[in-house]
Amino acid sequence: MEISHPQSNALLTSDWKNNFESAFKTHFKGLHAYAFTVVKDSTIAEEIVQQTFFKIWEKKDQLNIDTSLTAYLYKTVYNHSLNHLKHEKVKQAYQAHTVHHMKNNTDNAEKKVLLTELQQKISVALSELPEQCRTIFQMSRFEELKYSEIAQRLGISPKTVENQMGKALKLLRVKLVDYLPIILIILPNLLIQ
Structure with missing residues (x-):
């Protein structure tokens, strides 16, 4: 030291x-x-x-x-x-996003159940990501920030952001493989780089 x-x-x-x-x-x-x-x-x-x-x-x-x-x-x-406040803000935005989708699909009970299950699976998958991966992924997908903006906010290089996003996407695709068709329909930009 x-x-x-x-x-x-x-x-x-x-x-x-x-x-x-x-x-x-x-x-x-x-x-x-x-x-x-x-x-x-x-x-x-x-x-x-x-x-x-x-x-x-x-x-x-x-x-x-x-x-x-x-x-x-x-x-x-x-x-x-x-960082805690940012994480909470992203979590709330994600929950609001999910609630919004669920309200728009009230006519189909099966979709509601599927969305709830998908939300739980995504939450679990996100929580299992390494902290930096999770933060970068959430900033990119839920706050819709560009890699350069994320890099500036976190004080890291854009290349590190790109690498961490690649890692996050790869891990999430593996963890959510059974739900990919549903994700591609409901949340098309979630797991696409």
């Missing part, structure tokens, strides 16, 4: 575990309050802070903090909070 700022060297010692524990105890309450101001849900705010510390622990050997530890933690919690 490389840490260039003297204030952030607290974690970079032979006693990493104790320093990590101390940082968690010192910053948890403030980070939770900060996340709560963004997501407006105490439980989710707690999960975001825990996720932040988990990722730091998980990547402790590759971690490179070039600001103070406090600034790094708050920035990371802020980014995780925004």
Whole structure:
């Protein structure tokens, strides 16, 4: 782990575990309050802070903090909070989209059942995608963003977006193979690149 700022060297010692524990105890309450101001849900705010510390622990050997530890933690919690809100917005748009389709097809009970089942299968398939794949796929398909817009929002290259979309589409096609004819009729642009 490389840490260039003297204030952030607290974690970079032979006693990493104790320093990590101390940082968690010192910053948890403030980070939770900060996340709560963004997501407006105490439980989710707690999960975001825990996720932040988990990722730091998980990547402790590759971690490179070039600001103070406090600034790094708050920035990371802020980014995780925004990602949560984006994910919720996409989920709500998807649910509204599905509800809209279901209302338009009330004359056919079989279609309703099929759409519900399809929605569940798509939700499960989406939830099984790696996080970055899922986020990129949802931004592309549900927010209708171009690859360059997604790359800019996520701070990654357009090529990475393209690769992750290819991976997401491939995985979803495999997971939803039994539903492809229905998807092609009802949601034609969902699994087509």
